[in-house]
Amino acid sequence: MSVQGYQRKLDLENGRVDLSHGAGGRAMAQLISSLFHRAFGNEWLARCNDQSTFDVATGKMVMTTDGYVVSPLFFPGGNIGSLAVHGTINDVVMSGARPLYLSASFIIEEGFPLSDLKTIADSMGEAARGAGVYIIAGDTKVVERGKADGLFISTTGIGALAHGFDLSADKAMVGDRVLVSGSLGDHGVAIMSKRHNVAFQTEIVSDSAALHDLVAVMIAAGGAGIRVMRDPTRGGLAATLNEIAHQSGLGFRLQEAAIPVKAAVAATCELFGLDPIHVANEGKLVAIVAPHLADAVLAAMKAHPLGRDAADIGETVADDHKFVQMATSFGGGRIVDWLSGEQLPRIC
Amino acid sequence: MRYTDEFRDKTLAQGLAAAISAEADRQKAYRFMEFCGGHTHAISRYGLEDLLPANVRMIHGPGCPVCVLPASRIDMAIRLVERPEVTLCVYGDLIRAPGSQGQSLLRAKALGADIRMVYSTLDVIRIAEQAPSREVVFFAIGFETTTPPTAVMIRIAEKKRLKSLSVFCNHVLTPSAMQSILENPKIRNIGGAAIDGFVGPAHVSTIIGTKPYELLAEQFGKPIVIAGFEPLDVMQAILMLVRQVNENRYDVENQYSRAVKREGNRRAKDEVSQAFEPREQFEWRGLGFVPNSGLKLRRAYARFDAEARFAMHELQVADNPACECCAILRGAKRPVDCKLFGTLCTPETPIGSCMVSSEGACAAYWTYGRVRDDQVRRTS
The missing domain is CATH 3.30.1330.10 (PurM-like, N-terminal domain)
Incomplete structure (x- = not known):
């Protein structure tokens, strides 16, 4: 043509x-x-x-x-x-x-x-x-x-x-570790800062990135010990873990203090009454990893530029209710639920 | 994060928790109502109830503006926005609040109604300026905290001669609602002591001050501690309430002294009293018609009053008979006592308004507290 x-x-x-x-x-x-x-x-x-x-x-x-x-x-x-x-x-x-x-x-x-x-x-x-x-x-x-x-x-x-490789949410097992590849909520906050009705100034930029290379180094370190990977886009970490809980029939227990969130994102969320674990990411992943390989995978992630701030934020537990629970930094406990309705319109 | 982490410190929380446990009399039950949805949210979000001894129980009060708005007012707004010339501006969660027969503003919007979500009353001014041919109506809701911005908006609209802007006023008054809760015979029937004290409003009190609560505390013999919305604020307020109960005192104490004065914010109060006057009565979901509990525009501002401008009629709508919102808002029942809770009524399909806003008592329970209740059910 x-x-x-x-x-x-x-x-x-x-x-x-x-x-x-x-x-x-x-x-x-x-x-x-x-x-x-x-x-x-x-x-x-x-x-x-x-x-x-x-x-x-x-x-x-x-x-x-x-x-x-x-x-x-x-x-x-x-x-x-x-x-x-x-x-x-x-x-x-x-x-x-x-x-x-x-x-x-x-x-x-x-x-x-x-x-x-x-x-x-x-x-x-x-x-x-x-x-x-x-x-x-x-x-x-x-x-x-x-x-x-x-x-x-x-x-x-x-x-x-690759031959023999099969990641799926139903592969998660009790006692697996939950790893995230970096700080949460950057994309959603960056988008929000430019919306005409709430525009504000922030140094936060979207984390939008292709994760193929990070995944390759994780697989090299963890192999089949990596049971599930998912990118927490719309609905954020909370939605992703609830999805995995439902697919695997397991629950999660998270440590709020271990979840990486940038100060500027935390401040924005504070101002607008949002929770960073509900805010979208476009260059982050969550991995459910067998416990004996979690440290090796985490080290590989941290050595990669897109996983520098990776963290181990909790574990999978047996739970008929498939609840995602979290020990709050304050010392109490709560459920991390799906978001009801829209938190931020049209983020991806 | 500075200025917030200090108020969420785990070690300080443990210290306060230990003090509450040590000072709360084991032979006694302490039932405190946190009036505001902001406190309910903090209690749930930080898992604060896990830090309290079993005999100190929090009752979630009606202080969530969306929760207390009756279906009739939503229906009135829906009927209004069905007029093709009307653009309705609303605050966040209100758009999902259930009217009667499954109606909501969200549905009306899907059917083509012009409904805009706004973050501030200044957005409403901007919308009215940009579309002078539209009838721009602000669906004003909220307690004393959100009333001053509405008053300021009316003042600006007058100054700018914005003829197309009006207000559908649903502003309500906190002290009247607290009085209604304490006077309710249903509450008094449960031994007259279903509530042993109040964690008093944070932001509302920055406007009205602590003085308006003094008469209530005296009249009903209930301690009131004004508290901030951070979790340590709430913990400290609970400790102060435990002490008052132990000492048979019923004073108004101010835990939130960094923001609240006895006299409140005079300038904000002046703005409000210039634009608004009390209604004889106003309907609250859960409390029914409460005398002197709502505000309307003064006659001098009648041209900004959407109810007069569009000849809006008061509608009578009965609440869903199975919904326990009424009893929950009065502190007489807990969300889990409602047959609809978690079955027919969930955040996705709210029946009662307590499930609508994330600050509503039922939504907060649903989102953050189900595990706790499950454990209670299993052990009881």
Whole structure:
């Protein structure tokens, strides 16, 4: 679909997306080739087919999909594009798989600035290259003004799982340790600081990051001793542990004092009446690890830049109620429940 | 974190817990009501009840603005926002508060009503300025703490000549509610001593001061200790209450002296009295109609009064008969005594308002206290 010569260059500085960019004609072809292909640049897209073909690994494949509707689109530490790549890569790697390919589908609101779209596409390309992943399929739709909030992105990820490796929440066992890879709530607070109705100044940036490399060093240290991994995005640590509790039929006992939270995040949460364990993360993981390997895995995490502040925050316990309990820093006990309703709107 | 960690110190908490255990008479039961949802939240969030001896029990009071708002007022707001020209501005949790027949503002919003969540009354001013063709109505709720910001908003709206802004006023008064709890025959019937003392409001008292409680303490012979919302504040207040009970005193004491004065905040009180006057009576979920317990706009500000402006009618709505919110808000029952608790009524599907806000007595129990109750049930 190379469209050259007979068309005016796309005005990436001042131009806007209009309905013709989604109509299947030359304008769309031009947008795809001069913006998306350039940003994602790889041999699959260069062939300009309606699909991409790739070799299948022996063993198991992993697939996941996620939609991104974050508001605002640009936030400290990233934008919707980098988030859409990191988030889906992380969902793939939480299975222990190596991430390989992504697809990306864009729903763009009429009037969206091309310069913003370029920035977002460039961040996606950069994020994918950083993780050794290729965006090999895509789709672009333009909807009328008012029918989308600027831009929505859906990404699907595919990965390959090493032989014999099978992480799943139902593998958690009584006495396993609960590790988190770093401070909680950074992403949610960074997003919140930019929302127009509550905007405030903070040095906190989103933790949005691809966790494939951290996971690789953890697997090298813990192998099959790592029973479950999950990234605590929407609903935060609380939602993730409650999910795992329900899938595994176990309960958790956490130590509040051991849970890493940055002072600025704690202060923001204090101000808005939020609990950091309910706030979203986009570059953190929770691992349930066999007790005899927990220290080794934790040491490996701490040696990695994305796991510097990793911590052992508690253990799994037998509990018919599947409660996530926490010993508070104050010396009492409480239940850590799912969040009811929304804590922060549209964070990912 | 500075200025908060100091008030959540484990060692100090253990010291206070030891003092409460040592001084509480083992032959006696101490039942203290924390009036405010903020205290209920702190008690649950920090697991404070685990630090108290078995004979010192906390009763969760009605001090959560969303909890005490009757279904009729929610229904009135829903009816109002069904008018296409109206934009309704509300504080957080109110949007989920149940009206009658499963209605809520959240549902109304899903059906297309223009409802905005705001963090401050200044947001309401901004919304009104940005959309001069809309009828912007502020759904004002809360105790004495949230009333001054509403008064200030009205003053600013007047100054800016914002003709499209009005207030659906549901502000309520704490001392009247405390009096209603103590006068209730249901409470008095349980030996007349279902409540041995009050942990008094924190933020409310920064506005009204400690003086308005003095008559209550005297009249009903109940000690009241005004306390901050940090867990150590609550622990210290409980110790002060235990001492008062032991010494047969019923004074108003001020644990929260870093923020509360006897006279309160004169400027805030002036703002409020300029804009508002008491209603003859106001309906509370759980307490029914309580005389002189609500505020309305003064006649001079009638043009800002949404009830007059839109000819809103008082609606009569009966509470769900199985819901024990009434008894729970009066301290006569605990959340687990309600048949609906944790079965039909959960934070996802609240029936009574106590389950709606995270500061509601039932929601706090549900979120933080289920293990404790489970242990109680197993051992009893």
